[in-house]
Amino acid sequence: MINWKVILGIAKTHLVTKMKxxxxxSLGVTFGIGAYITLVSFMTGLNKMLDDxxxxxxxxxxxxxxxxxxxxxxxxxxxxxxxxxNVVHSVKPKQSQTKIHNALPILSHxxxxxxxxxxxxQIRTQIFYLSGSIELGGNLAGIDVMEEVRLxxxxxxxxxxxxxxxQNTENGILLGAGVAKKMSLDVGDxxxxxxxxxxxxxxxxxxIYQSGISDIDNIQSFAKLxxxxxxxxxxxxxxxxxxIKLFNIDLAVPMAGQLEQQFxxxxxxxxxxxxxxxxxxxxxxxxxxxxxxxxxxxAGFGIYNxxxxxxxxxxxxxxxxxxxxxxxxxxQLIFMxxxxxxxxxxxxxxxxxxxxxxxxxxxxxxxxxALPTITTYPINYNPWFYVIGITFAxxxxxxxxxxxxxxARKIDPVRIIxxx
Amino acid sequence: xxxVLKTENINKHFKKPVLFHVLKxxxxxxxxxxxxxxxxxxxxGKSTLLYILSTMDTDYEGKLYLNDDLVTGKPxxxxxxxxxxxxxxxxxxxxxxxxxxxxENVMLPAKKLAEKTDAEIEHNAMEKLNMLNIGxxxxxxxxxxxxxxxxxxxxxxxxxxDPSILMGDEPTGNLDSYNSENVFQIFKKLKEEQGLSLLVxxxxxxxxxRTDRIIQMEDGRVxx
Numbered sequence: 001m002i003n004w005k006v007i008l009g010i011a012k013t014h015l016v017t018k019m020k021x022x023x024x025x026s027l028g029v030t031f032g033i034g035a036y037i038t039l040v041s042f043m044t045g046l047n048k049m050l051d052d053x054x055x056x057x058x059x060x061x062x063x064x065x066x067x068x069x070x071x072x073x074x075x076x077x078x079x080x081x082x083x084x085x086n087v088v089h090s091v092k093p094k095q096s097q098t099k100i101h102n103a104l105p106i107l108s109h110x111x112x113x114x115x116x117x118x119x120x121x122q123i124r125t126q127i128f129y130l131s132g133s134i135e136l137g138g139n140l141a142g143i144d145v146m147e148e149v150r151l152x153x154x155x156x157x158x159x160x161x162x163x164x165x166x167q168n169t170e171n172g173i174l175l176g177a178g179v180a181k182k183m184s185l186d187v188g189d190x191x192x193x194x195x196x197x198x199x200x201x202x203x204x205x206x207x208i209y210q211s212g213i214s215d216i217d218n219i220q221s222f223a224k225l226x227x228x229x230x231x232x233x234x235x236x237x238x239x240x241x242x243x244i245k246l247f248n249i250d251l252a253v254p255m256a257g258q259l260e261q262q263f264x265x266x267x268x269x270x271x272x273x274x275x276x277x278x279x280x281x282x283x284x285x286x287x288x289x290x291x292x293x294x295x296x297x298x299a300g301f302g303i304y305n306x307x308x309x310x311x312x313x314x315x316x317x318x319x320x321x322x323x324x325x326x327x328x329x330x331x332q333l334i335f336m337x338x339x340x341x342x343x344x345x346x347x348x349x350x351x352x353x354x355x356x357x358x359x360x361x362x363x364x365x366x367x368x369x370a371l372p373t374i375t376t377y378p379i380n381y382n383p384w385f386y387v388i389g390i391t392f393a394x395x396x397x398x399x400x401x402x403x404x405x406x407x408a409r410k411i412d413p414v415r416i417i418x419x420x
Numbered sequence: 421x422x423x424v425l426k427t428e429n430i431n432k433h434f435k436k437p438v439l440f441h442v443l444k445x446x447x448x449x450x451x452x453x454x455x456x457x458x459x460x461x462x463x464x465g466k467s468t469l470l471y472i473l474s475t476m477d478t479d480y481e482g483k484l485y486l487n488d489d490l491v492t493g494k495p496x497x498x499x500x501x502x503x504x505x506x507x508x509x510x511x512x513x514x515x516x517x518x519x520x521x522x523x524e525n526v527m528l529p530a531k532k533l534a535e536k537t538d539a540e541i542e543h544n545a546m547e548k549l550n551m552l553n554i555g556x557x558x559x560x561x562x563x564x565x566x567x568x569x570x571x572x573x574x575x576x577x578x579x580x581x582d583p584s585i586l587m588g589d590e591p592t593g594n595l596d597s598y599n600s601e602n603v604f605q606i607f608k609k610l611k612e613e614q615g616l617s618l619l620v621x622x623x624x625x626x627x628x629x630r631t632d633r634i635i636q637m638e639d640g641r642v643x644x
Contacts, residue, residue: 006531017519320515323476324529324577325504327497414471417511417589 007330010321011337018310022342025306029346029397030353032299033389036292037354040385042361043288045378047281054277056153057211058270059120059243060252063100063259066266070094103239106263115247115255120147122241123228129221130192130200131183138179138219140193142228145174151245161187161207171227172206178218180208193231201231299346300396307339307404318408319416332409339401340394347393351386423488424585424617425450425473430482432468442468444640446482450585453615455607457628460637466621469637470589473619474507475499487584504533508578512590515574518563522549522573525562530580541580548576552606568599575606579616586610588620592627604630 015022075086100106103121110119123142128135145163148154155163158174166172173191185191187205194200203223210217223231229238244259246252249270256269271278311318318331362379430446433439442465450456458466471477473484475491478499484491486506491499503509516525526545530536536544549555552572557565562573571591578586586607592600604627610616611632620631628634636644 003532003534006528006534009531010528013519013524316515317517320517321528322500323474323503323509323511323515325500325532325581327500329497330500330532414477417515418467418471 002330002333007333008337010334011341014310014314014334015338015341021306021310025303025342026346026349028299028302029343029393030350032295032396033347033350033393034353034357035295036392037351037385037389038357038361039292039295040288041354041358041379041381042377043284044382044385045380047284048380049374049378051281053212054274055249055270056156058273059152060246060249060270061244061256061259062268062273063106063242063244063263063265064240065096065098065100067093067096067098098240099234099238100240100242100263100265102263103242104237107239107242110242110244115251117245117247118147118151119245120144120151120243121225121239122243123225123232123234123238124240125228125232126196127221127231128194129179129183130194135194136179136182138176138193138221140173140228140231141220141222142225143222144225145222151243157209157211158207159210161205163207165206166222166224169204169206170224171201171203172223173203173227174207174209174222175205176217176220177208177210178214179221180205182218195231199231199233203227296392296396299393300400302400303339303342303397304400304403307335307401308407310338311335311404311408314408315411315416318411319413322411322413323417328409331411332405335405335408336398336401339397339405343393343397343401346397347390350393351389354386354389422452423449424452424454424486425619426485426488427473428483428485430469430472430480430484432465432472432477432480442640443472443480446640446642448635448642450617450619452617453611455611455618455632456620456635457631457633458619458621458635458637459623459625459628462623464637465640466637467589470587470619470621474509474587475503504529505581506584508575508581508583508586510571510574510578510586510588510591512593516562516570516577518561520562521558522554522560522562522565523558525573526577526580529577533581545576545580548579549573552576568595568602571595571599571603572606575603579610583616585617585619588618588622590622591620592622592624600624600627 069091073086073088073091075081075088107119107121110116121144125140125142127138127140129138145154145166149163159177161174166174173193175185175191180186183191185205187207189205190202191205192200192202209220209222211220225239226236229236232238244255246255252269253271256267256272259265260267321331321334322328358379358381361377364377365375366377367375426449427446430443431441432443434442446469458469460466468477472480475484475486476499478492478496482492486502491502494502516522517528520528523542523545526549527538527541530541530544531538546555546558549558552575554569554572554576557569557573562570565573571594575586575591588607592603595603607618607620608630611618618631620627622628634644635642
């Protein structure tokens with residue numbers, strides 16, 4: 001019964017003859033949607049980059065032996081004092097080894113698990129970097145470097161040299177960038193390190209490591225597992241930490257608890273280790289969306305305004321259409337379809353502008369000492385943003401068009417024609 | 421001869437600003453092919469009556485028949501269709517859609533009715549425009565033609581769906597004597613050649629006296 005051809009024809013004529021208002025209204029939507037796309041792509045790109053910065057370097061589950069006091073002090077084993085109030089002064093941590101008991105069987109067990117992407121052994125130890133009489137404190141980690149590259153993108157952070165060089169050099173060390181700068185050392189030089197026990201070893205620098213976090217770069221260095229075991233004078237089964245990367249990060253929390261019980265070691269999961277970090281991400285997303293929605297609502301009001309004006313201007317036309325047999329619904333649809341057309345045109349060009357601006361930002365140089373792998377500003381080209389953008393454009397123009405067009409539907413032609 | 425239009429005891433009140441009884445027990449008929457005019461002083465309710473007859477105003481008591489069919493109480497969408505199909509309307513001020521061309525203005529009600537193809541509608545519209553001697557204006561914008569031409573375009577638009585009755589609310593009120601005469605001759609020709617029924621509200625005594633019948637109104641009543 002609704003004659004769309006006629007209705008759309010009238011709507012089109014209105015839009016074309018009122019080109020200025022049409023363009024203004026469309027531009028409102030265009031800028032709203034364009035700004036939304038740009039903002040959300042840029043912000044989530046930035047978020048993702050910061051997430052990756054942490055997530056890439058952090059294992060999902062970290063197994064190690066914690067030095068801590070026994071939960072059950074010896075007095076508790078005496079049945080005679082079971083009902084007494086026991087006070088233990090000056091509690092000392094329990095004497096235990098830093099190495100993980102049965103580390104190699106645990107590793108091979110973990111590697112068989114289908115939900116685990118990889119498990120890597122590490123040895124962490126304190127050392128001193130020696131430069132003449134100067135001693136700089138630091139950490140040395142023994143690692144399986146090719147596994148670290150596979151699971152934690154370690155090669156992104158090796159700014160000079162290569163992971164293969166470390167793999168192939170018996171006495172190689174991957175020196176932290178801060179240490180290298182302080183001691184004026186470069187790839188190919190030799191450095192002397194001393195262990196806590198006082199043994200001195202010369203190592204060859206095969207690469208420079210820069211995480212972007214200067215507190216880490218000033219102390220941290222890496223060597224092969226075997227090298228560290230030899231420096232410490234320990235056997236091949238001496239492993240202090242096991243890092244686990246999962247396929248599904250959501251499993252980290254339950255799995256950590258399970259591993260802790262199974263192997264009697266301390267297991268921390270990524271959420272526990274980076275609780276404050278996730279809060280930051282949530283808040284940044286919240287800001288992005290509230291700003292975007294504000295922009296779109298402003299655009300919606302623009303459309304509402306312009307349609308309202310148009311309807312006042314077209315009062316006589318509405319009366320005449322009704323007098324010649326167009327129903328209220330027909331008139332409403334004429335104005336609704338104008339709003340929706342503005343939404344489609346404005347929304348699509350908004351998507352195009354948003355995409356263009358995103359491309360522009362994507363190509364702007366962004367080089368910083370802290371992030372060695374980033375050369376331009378990060379942009380997240382998620383197609384969902386575009387779907388949300390156009391949906392919101394349609395939705396807001398629909399609502400903005402509905403209210404004035406509903407008024408047009410109710411206009412009494414007799415009152416307009418009589419001029420009262 | 422059958423009746424095109426019939427009213428029974430139509431009463432209407434204006435509620436604002438104060439309660440006012442505008443139309444009192446209006447009852448009259450218009451026969452097929454009759455050219456009737458309504459006359460009366462300003463404020464006697466003749467325009468108000470016409471808007472009720474045109475089905476645009478539904479706020480009244482009484483009964484209105486169009487082609488022996490009770491119109492009163494029908495839903496708005498049905499009334500829109502009735503206006504579209506059976507009633508042609510010409511106003512004092514031409515009331516064309518200024519953004520559309522003359523041809524589009526004339527074709528619009530027929531397109532809405534959608535009983536004919538666009539080609540047929542265009543052919544009919546051209547026929548009406550030529551009959552009214554304004555065939556040369558078809559592609560002009562409605563805002564770019566003179567007042568007399570506009571009124572003829574409005575008549576062509578009122579005729580496009582071949583209505584049962586043509587109603588006019590002072591169709592010559594805004595025209596000079598030459599154009600008024602022109603419009604009257606058109607109406608007369610329509611009645612004589614096509615047997616169209618006409619009902620015209622007018623102030624113009626010369627105009628009214630040449631119609632078949634004058635319905636005289638005073639203070640909301642039909643007095644003759």
